[in-house]
Amino acid sequence: MLSDLSNIKKNTEQKIEGSKADDLSKLNLIFMNKLSASQFKMLSEFIYKELGIKMPEIKKTMLESRLHRRLRDTNHSNFSDYLNYLFSGEGKKKELDHMFDVITTNKTDFFREPTHFDFLKTTVIPELTSRFKNRAIKIWSAGCATGEEPYTLAMVLNDMVEQNLLFDYSIVGSDISTRALKKAMDAIYPAQIANDIPIYFKKKYLLRSKDTNKPTIRICNLLRSKVNFQRINFMDDYYDINSSFDVIFCRNVIIYFDRITQEKVINKLCTKLKPDGYFFLGHSESITNMRVNLETVKPTIYNLKNKNI
Numbered sequence: 001m002l003s004d005l006s007n008i009k010k011n012t013e014q015k016i017e018g019s020k021a022d023d024l025s026k027l028n029l030i031f032m033n034k035l036s037a038s039q040f041k042m043l044s045e046f047i048y049k050e051l052g053i054k055m056p057e058i059k060k061t062m063l064e065s066r067l068h069r070r071l072r073d074t075n076h077s078n079f080s081d082y083l084n085y086l087f088s089g090e091g092k093k094k095e096l097d098h099m100f101d102v103i104t105t106n107k108t109d110f111f112r113e114p115t116h117f118d119f120l121k122t123t124v125i126p127e128l129t130s131r132f133k134n135r136a137i138k139i140w141s142a143g144c145a146t147g148e149e150p151y152t153l154a155m156v157l158n159d160m161v162e163q164n165l166l167f168d169y170s171i172v173g174s175d176i177s178t179r180a181l182k183k184a185m186d187a188i189y190p191a192q193i194a195n196d197i198p199i200y201f202k203k204k205y206l207l208r209s210k211d212t213n214k215p216t217i218r219i220c221n222l223l224r225s226k227v228n229f230q231r232i233n234f235m236d237d238y239y240d241i242n243s244s245f246d247v248i249f250c251r252n253v254i255i256y257f258d259r260i261t262q263e264k265v266i267n268k269l270c271t272k273l274k275p276d277g278y279f280f281l282g283h284s285e286s287i288t289n290m291r292v293n294l295e296t297v298k299p300t301i302y303n304l305k306n307k308n309i
């Protein structure tokens, strides 16, 4: 009896080992796949048209390695089958958003490029609150990735409210990536990410998980109630966002676009800015030589001009 049992156990273990080996060799095959020149051309043109993201030849290896994960998750062993599926009716419904998730770079941090938050605190908010008493300040974090930027804005603004600068505010975070937006809405982050947050804000606005094996932090409900998330593709003709904003942060997004797309996107974003509203770009981005309705306040910080171009 006992020996029967041990034989069954041994056979099962061998089968598991065998299937593990099969899985590994399947994975190896997937991860060795390369895009042909024509497949890469078709995909890069599609990505440019749908997302505005430029995909030159130099990014071919990066694109392949990001898509390998999609091949694995959709059970396709080569790019040819995967692309047929992606562009089929079913693929467009079920796979396209996942493909966008892996194509986009969602790198972000709390208090990234902190001089912008200092400028907001010392200049923009005091100016707006003195000009418009009793009106809520509206901020759009456009291309917010996993939410660190809009929550940083909420920390800074909420702290100012608590310092007796009584005003109301609301923040919208938007992105094309549904996976990033889900993380933003969950508002739970690995604890080490909070290292970028000054202790003062950590104590006020973060909740710590009790799980010591996988420590996480969560943004408190008060700040979460001030931030709403929405999916917006900058390539859309019109941004379906039901508001105009005093401040738009669009940082480290246009860096992925070519010049023509950058100009178009900034002009469309400007249609959602209130007169004299402020517009922030990332530190490596600028509007130099662009036909846009903005004037420079400081490098990467702009004001809407009140005249047409």
Ligand SMILES: C[S@@+](CC[C@H](N)C(=O)[O-])C[C@H]1O[C@@H](n2cnc3c(N)ncnc32)[C@H](O)[C@@H]1O
Binding pocket: 050, 051, 052, 053, 104, 105, 106, 107, 108, 109, 112, 142, 143, 144, 145, 146, 149, 174, 175, 176, 177, 180, 232, 233, 234, 235, 250, 251, 252, 253, 256, 282
């Ligand atoms: C590098 S993150 C920047 C996050 C944040 N603004 C920051 O500076 O830390 C760029 C974000 O832009 C988003 N993005 C790229 N193309 C987009 C498009 N066509 N429409 C909307 N969002 C897009 C990406 O999904 C990504 O989350």
